[in-house]
Structure formats: C-alpha cells, structure tokens
Amino acid sequence: MLEPVSVGLKFAFLAVLYLFLLWVSRSALKDLRRDAFGGAPRAPVAAQDETGMHSAASLGALDGGAQVSPRLVVSSVPGLARGMSYDVAQGAVLGRGDVEIQLEDPFASSQHARLTRQGAILVIEDLGSTNGTYLNDELLRGPQPLHPGDRIRIGDSTFTYED
Amino acid sequence: MSARNRELFALIPASLLLTAGFAAVFIQRDELLSDLSLTYGLIFLALCLAAHLVLRMTLPDADPYLFALVAVLACFGLVVLYRLDEQLARDQAKWFVVGLLFFTATILALRHDHRVLERYRYVIALGGIVLLLLPRLGSPTNGAYLSFSLGPISFQPAELAKIAIVIFLASYLRDTRQVLVVGARRFAGITFPPLKHLGPLLAVWGTAMGLLFVIQDLGSSLMFFGGFLALVYVATNRISFVLIGLALFALGARVLYAIRPTIESRVDAWLHPFDPELYNQEIGGSYQVAQSIFTQADGGFFGQGFGQALIRLGNETPLLPAAHTDFIYAVITDELGLMGAVAVLLVYLLIIERGFKTAMLATDSFSKLLATGLTAVLALQVFVIVGGVTKLIPLTGVTLPFISYGGSSIVANFILLALLLLVSDRARREAVA
Numbered sequence: 335m336l337e338p339v340s341v342g343l344k345f346a347f348l349a350v351l352y353l354f355l356l357w358v359s360r361s362a363l364k365d366l367r368r369d370a371f372g373g374a375p376r377a378p379v380a381a382q383d384e385t386g387m388h389s390a391a392s393l394g395a396l397d398g399g400a401q402v403s404p405r406l407v408v409s410s411v412p413g414l415a416r417g418m419s420y421d422v423a424q425g426a427v428l429g430r431g432d433v434e435i436q437l438e439d440p441f442a443s444s445q446h447a448r449l450t451r452q453g454a455i456l457v458i459e460d461l462g463s464t465n466g467t468y469l470n471d472e473l474l475r476g477p478q479p480l481h482p483g484d485r486i487r488i489g490d491s492t493f494t495y496e497d
Numbered sequence: 498m499s500a501r502n503r504e505l506f507a508l509i510p511a512s513l514l515l516t517a518g519f520a521a522v523f524i525q526r527d528e529l530l531s532d533l534s535l536t537y538g539l540i541f542l543a544l545c546l547a548a549h550l551v552l553r554m555t556l557p558d559a560d561p562y563l564f565a566l567v568a569v570l571a572c573f574g575l576v577v578l579y580r581l582d583e584q585l586a587r588d589q590a591k592w593f594v595v596g597l598l599f600f601t602a603t604i605l606a607l608r609h610d611h612r613v614l615e616r617y618r619y620v621i622a623l624g625g626i627v628l629l630l631l632p633r634l635g636s637p638t639n640g641a642y643l644s645f646s647l648g649p650i651s652f653q654p655a656e657l658a659k660i661a662i663v664i665f666l667a668s669y670l671r672d673t674r675q676v677l678v679v680g681a682r683r684f685a686g687i688t689f690p691p692l693k694h695l696g697p698l699l700a701v702w703g704t705a706m707g708l709l710f711v712i713q714d715l716g717s718s719l720m721f722f723g724g725f726l727a728l729v730y731v732a733t734n735r736i737s738f739v740l741i742g743l744a745l746f747a748l749g750a751r752v753l754y755a756i757r758p759t760i761e762s763r764v765d766a767w768l769h770p771f772d773p774e775l776y777n778q779e780i781g782g783s784y785q786v787a788q789s790i791f792t793q794a795d796g797g798f799f800g801q802g803f804g805q806a807l808i809r810l811g812n813e814t815p816l817l818p819a820a821h822t823d824f825i826y827a828v829i830t831d832e833l834g835l836m837g838a839v840a841v842l843l844v845y846l847l848i849i850e851r852g853f854k855t856a857m858l859a860t861d862s863f864s865k866l867l868a869t870g871l872t873a874v875l876a877l878q879v880f881v882i883v884g885g886v887t888k889l890i891p892l893t894g895v896t897l898p899f900i901s902y903g904g905s906s907i908v909a910n911f912i913l914l915a916l917l918l919l920v921s922d923r924a925r926r927e928a929v930a
Contacts, residue, residue, distance in 0.1 A: 343520055343521040344521060348836050348840070350513050355843050359843075361562070438862055440673070
C-alpha cells in the first residue's frame with residue numbers, strides 16, 4: 335500500500351516548508367536586530383522633517399562635521415537635521431535628481447547648482463535651474479567664489495558654507 | 498554567506514517542496530511512484546536557477562529571500578493546480594516561464610536606475626487607468642468587469658494597473674509630500690491637508706469610487722485605495738489623512754451598496770452564506786462562499802493530504818467552483834490543513850516584511866514610496882482574497898498572488914517582484930557602502 339508513503343510525503347512537505355520558514359525568519363530577525371541596536375554608527379541623529387520620513391540617502395554622504403575641509407552645513411533643509419554637513423572638498427552637485435547632495439525640495443531642479451574646486455577656492459554656479467540659486471539672498475548670476483559663512487539658498491533649503 | 502548564495506541555498510527547499518508535492522499527487526492518482534515528479538522538480542529548479550543567475554549578474558545586492566519565497570508560492574500553485582487539472586498546471590508552468598521572462602526584461606531595462614520611471618509618470622498613470630477601463634468593453638463575469646479578451650488570450654488588466662498606479666502615486670507623493678504637510682490646517686483636532694492639494698487626493702478617491710462603480714468590484718478598489726492610503730501615510734506621517742480617506746471610502750461604498758444590486762448580493766452572501774434561499778439561488782447566491790467554508794473545515798489540522806480534497810462528485814458540477822483561481826486557498830487548506838494554510842500566510846507575511854524592510858533601507862523618497870506601495874498592494878490583495886474565502890469580508894474575485902491560475906496575475910506579480918528587487922539592490926548596496 336502506498337497510503338503511508340503518501341501521508342509521509344505530506345508531513346515531509348510540511349516539515350520542509352516550516353524549516354524553510356524558520357530559516358528565513360531567523361535571518362530576517364537578525365537583520366532587524368542589527369538595525370535596531372548598533373550596526374554602523376549613523377552620523378548625527380537621524381533627521382526628521384515635518385513628514386517624519388528622513389532621507390537616509392544623504393546620511394551616507396554626511397559626516398559629523400568634525401573635519402576642517404570645506405563643507406556645506408545644513409541650516410534648514412526639508413528632510414535633514416540642522417547642523418549636519420556635507421564634505422564638498424571635491425566639489426558637488428546639488429539638486430533633486432541623482433546627484434551628490436540630494437534635496438527633497440519641490441522647488442529644486444534635478445540638477446540645480448554645482449560647486450567646483452578651482453585651486454584653493456570653491457566656486458558655485460547655477461545649472462540653469464527653474465527657480466534660481468541664492469547666495470546670501472542674492473540671485474546668483476554666473477559663477478561666484480564661496481567664502482566661509484556664505485549662505486546658499488535653493489527653494490526652501492538653506493546651507494551655510496564653512497571652511 | 499553573501500546575499501546571492503543565500504538565495505541559491507533557499508531555492509533548494511523550494512524545489513524539494515515541488516518534488517514532494519508532485520510525488521504525493523502522483524501516488525494519489527496512479528497508485529504508483531513515478532520519477533516524473535523528480536523531473537518536474539528539476540525543471541522547476543533549473544528555471545529558478547536561470548532567474549537566480551540573472552539576479553546574480555545584474556542585482557548582486559538585492560534581497561536574498563524575496564525570490565526564494567516567491568518560488569515557494571509558485572511551487573504551491575503548480576502542485577495544487579496539477580492536482581486539480583493537469584492541463585491547468587501545464588498552462589501555469591508556461592505562464593511561469595513568461596513571467597520570468599518579463600521579470601528578467603524589467604530588471605535588464607531598469608537595472609541602471611529604476612528612477613527613470615518617474616519621468617514617465619503621467620504616461621504610466623494614463624496607461625493604468627485605460628487598462629482598468631478596458632474590461633468594460635467586454636461582458637461581466639459574476640457581475641464584475643474584470644477580464645478583457647484579446648483574441649484567444651484573456652487577461653485581467655487590474656493586475657498590471659495596480660503597478661502602474663503605485664508608480665504614479667509614489668512619484669506624485671514624492672513631489673508633494675512636503676507641501677501636503679506644511680500647508681495643513683488643524684480643525685477640531687484633525688489635520689486637514691491644504692485645500693489646493695486636496696484636489697489631487699480627492700481625484701484619487703473619486704477614481705477609486707468610479708472604479709467601484711464601473712467595474713463593480715469591491716476587492717480591486719479596496720486594494721487600490723488601501724495602497725494609496727498606505728502611501729499617503731508613509732509620505733506624510735499623518736494618520737488623520739488615512740482616517741479621512743477611510744471615512745470617505747466607507748461613505749462611497751455605502752452609497753454604491755444602495756444603488757448597485759451586484760454589490761448588495763455579495764454582501765448578503767457574506768452575511769448569510771447558509772441561508773437556504775441564498776444558497777440555492779442560481780446567480781449571485783452564497784453557494785460559493787458556503788462551499789468554500791465546508792472545504793476548509795474538511796481540512797482539519799494536518800489536512801486530508803494531496804489529492805484527497807473532494808472538489809467534484811463524479812462528473813457533475815464541481816462542489817467547489819473556481820477552485821483553481823479564487824478558491825485555491827480553500828483547496829490548500831483542505832489538503833494541507835491549518836498547518837499548510839498558516840504556512841502559506843507566513844510566506845506572504847515574510848515577503849511583506851522583506852518588502853517593507855526594503856522600503857526602510859531605500860535612500861531616496863521615490864524608492865521608499867515605491868517599495869512601500871508595491872508591498873502594500875500585494876499585502877492587500879492577499880488580504881482581500883483570503884479574507885473573502887474565509888468569510889471575513891465579502892468575497893471578491895482577485896487572484897492569490899503567485900499561486901492562483903492566471904497569466905496576467907503571474908506576469909504582473911513578477912514585474913512587481915522585479916521592481917522590489919531593483920529598489921532593494923540599490924538600497925542595500927548604499928547601506929553597506
């Protein structure tokens with residue numbers, strides 16, 4: 335009779351299934367736990383904006399602000415905590431698209447403004463954005479060198495340049 | 498173990514399951530053990546391996562469990578369909594291959610950056626709505642306009658439309674989520690979105706209601722609107738928006754209940770499945786729901802075993818209608834019992850957990866919202882059909898993702914899986930770096 339084989343197969347099926355599920359959920363739990371406690375230390379407290387959804391994208395590029403290299407410090411940017419900074423020693427592009435400094439700002443263009451290194455100074459230029467870039471509350475026309483303390487505003491986002 | 502090696506390892510139990518399942522069905526049917534089951538298992542493994550290799554080459558960092566979990570669901574589907582009707586299982590296997598081709602095509606097309614989808618959001622949204630309205634040209638099945646026939650192929654456009662609509666909403670909310678919150682006003686303790694931006698939100702609500710009216714299917718509109726609310730909640734962190742949405746939906750559903758007889762009959766069948774009059778009613782009665790409950794009760798704790806569920810008596814009309822599509826969950830419960838049914842739900846639960854995990858890891862808002870939306874829609878689809886079959890909510894005909902028979906469902910869900918893996922690959926790579 336094949337009856338016992340059939341019953342055995344059913345239980346084998348269930349056993350394999352549950353072992354598989356156990357394995358996956360164990361790994362999944364481990365995954366969750368790693369995120370909850372420790373793991374890679376995340377630079378400044380995860381920023382929360384009005385919507386509670388912070389942009390971890392930018393966290394990767396951020397550092398604690400302890401260095402002395404040229405950097406952009408967040409004054410007020412939707413989605414980012416005040417005081418966080420971007421290292422811009424090598425230059426960077428700001429915008430809403432896939433660029434170095436991603437802005438979650440409805441008024442920013444996808445490639446909004448660019449910082450470029452020219453010898454010892456950093457130069458900012460607008461990349462033909464729709465709503466313009468403001469340097470110390472003046473609309474940027476053509477490339478301008480940056481000085482420590484300069485304020486850069488794009489849409490609702492404001493950064494301070496520090497050296 | 499690297500992500501892809503984990504995935505490879507996880508495919509082994511999936512193929513074992515398929516082999517054991519087929520072997521059990523063969524024994525039941527022919528009273529002889531055939532090595533054909535092993536062949537089927539190996540073919541299945543080969544197909545999964547092919548997809549695995551594509552993932553290995555294109556998305557090395559993508560979530561390791563998603564694909565394996567889906568393979569387990571597909572194996573459930575193939576075994577149960579084979580047990581119901583060999584021809585169905587053969588067709589399903591073909592659709593499985595087609596689904597994997599679409600899966601591969603989606604990954605190859607978007608592997609550099611899935612965010613190019615944002616550029617085409619309005620085209621995608623329009624496509625989604627057209628897809629939803631297509632079935633209206635045909636004739637209704639069981640009172641709902643769900644499928645559309647193009648020559649010999651009949652497909653359910655709602656399956657593809659759900660992906661299109663999620664892509665559109667994710668992209669739209671990425672742009673407006675800040676504005677929705679900043680301009681919000683509090684009134685009577687509830688936060689209302691600014692009037693200017695209420696328009697688009699009301700438009701989405703109107704679309705869901707319109708859909709309910711046009712295709713007369715509560716299940717799919719619940720799925721779409723639920724997905725939308727999940728996205729709004731994640732995008733704005735305002736529970737009040739969700740509550741307002743739910744209230745509006747309930748209101749709309751109540752009105753439609755009053756004016757549409759098909760919806761009314763569904764609700765009656767849900768409330769009183771064992772009422773003799775409703776049970777014996779030819780059209781729109783409660784026969785299906787009642788039989789589904791009997792079938793599940795028959796399963797007990799460990800089930801009757803593969804091939805043992807009583808689906809039809811002799812050659813008469815089937816006891817359990819639509820066993821291969823809507824009621825496949827009832828068949829699984831009958832043959833594998835509570836244990837099997839819970840396992841299926843656990844697989845879905847884990848897929849959803851991986852999906853939300855992907856959304857949490859994702860770095861930019863669009864990817865975050867896309868992963869959330871796709872996962873939410875999938876979860877709601879499982880809820881709508883399993884809830885309907887178990888008489889938790891009124892029954893509506895949506896498929897059980899990856900298990901039910903149906904080409905469009907398999908293809909659409911594989912595209913959904915491809916998108917999730919694309920988001921996951923980028924997110925996990927950035928998280929490690």
